Amino acid sequence: MADRTRTRLLNALKSSGPQTAADLAAGLDVTTVAVRQHLDGLNRENLVDFEDLKGAVGRPKRVWALTAAGHQQFPDNHSNLILGLLNGMSEIFGDEGLDKLIAHREAQSRKSYQKALSAVQDLPGKLDVLADLRNQEGYMADVVDEGDAYLLIENHCSICAAATACQGFCRSELNLFKEVLGPEVSVERTEHQLSGGRRCVYRIEPRA
Template sequence: MKNNIAETDKTVWFLKTKGPQPLALIAEALKITTEGARFQLLKLSNEGLVNAITESKGRGRPQQIWSLTSAGHARFSDKHADLTLKIIEKIRETLGEQALDAVIEANTKEGIEKYSKEMEGATDLESKVACLARIRDNEGYMAEYEKEGDGFLLIENHCPICAAATACQNFCRSELLTFQTVLGQGVYIQRLDHIVYGARRCAYRISEKPF
């Protein structure tokens, strides 16, 4: 968890990056008592940022699972969403879909050049994925990566261009093309989760072996 954010935002950050969690795990992650965590969650609930459902597992006592509401997710900005949507629609209306595709293609090319330059020192796959995660995190995607079997999992807990990506799926295709290009030939990428389709996060499996 990031330590350079306000104390009151740490619970929201944890739920954003880890998804729905029981009280005990939230308290453990925040390094506070369960009562302290419960107080924070109830405060956030009153603000409409989190809610809880009760789950029963086996013979144990039912437990509350806390998650962010839509208002909670909205705390993490979709950069200039309204303006972006207006620009996309105006390009479609005045210049047509091909012009919009040309703009996205030009942006993709620029992104590939930028990423490639920042990843110049990365040689093996893990260093490339780590560098890619760092770049995406700096761009607001709340990105991280983890080892998974013979490969890696690139996780983006937030999409700062979600409105644009929802309005035009080519933005998402552009991202996959960028990842494939900068990670190089012989690397396989599979999208597992997709925020645009209602998932909590975007996640990509990356490996040097076919899936």
């Protein structure tokens, strides 16, 4: 029974993204105490991790999510296909071919993002739209207001296999954010999954 609950917890976090223990308990029809015990065990195995999110009132809300090791519990033939295609392109067209592919992807994303952001004037609104766009692409994104800056947090990298094979994809995404948010703000990546971080975090603040 314990192994079954553990598997259901991992599946729930994979399919629905970060959740509180209470949300998981309600979805799985088990007690919150039991869910917390399993989450603590999964946390010790580095399969899940948590973040305490501040609310307007009351104590912070603890939200649980899969770690990179947790995501690896699920078969990913899609990643194997991507790696094979990238390696083949590199062998056939060399680094120049890969650079052209990355530039093409960046241009497509820039056009789509700029269109979505064009109707929004203020930075918080732009970031909310950007997070929604990233969530549609599977990045599990959220925006946190730090007072003097904003954090765009991505708890999952939906192009992890490609980015692992070619760091140019990560550089491209950082450039993309800078371009679509405009020269009035600075964008700095402060946490990076491929550098050992649990997530990717971008610090975004208005320029003086």
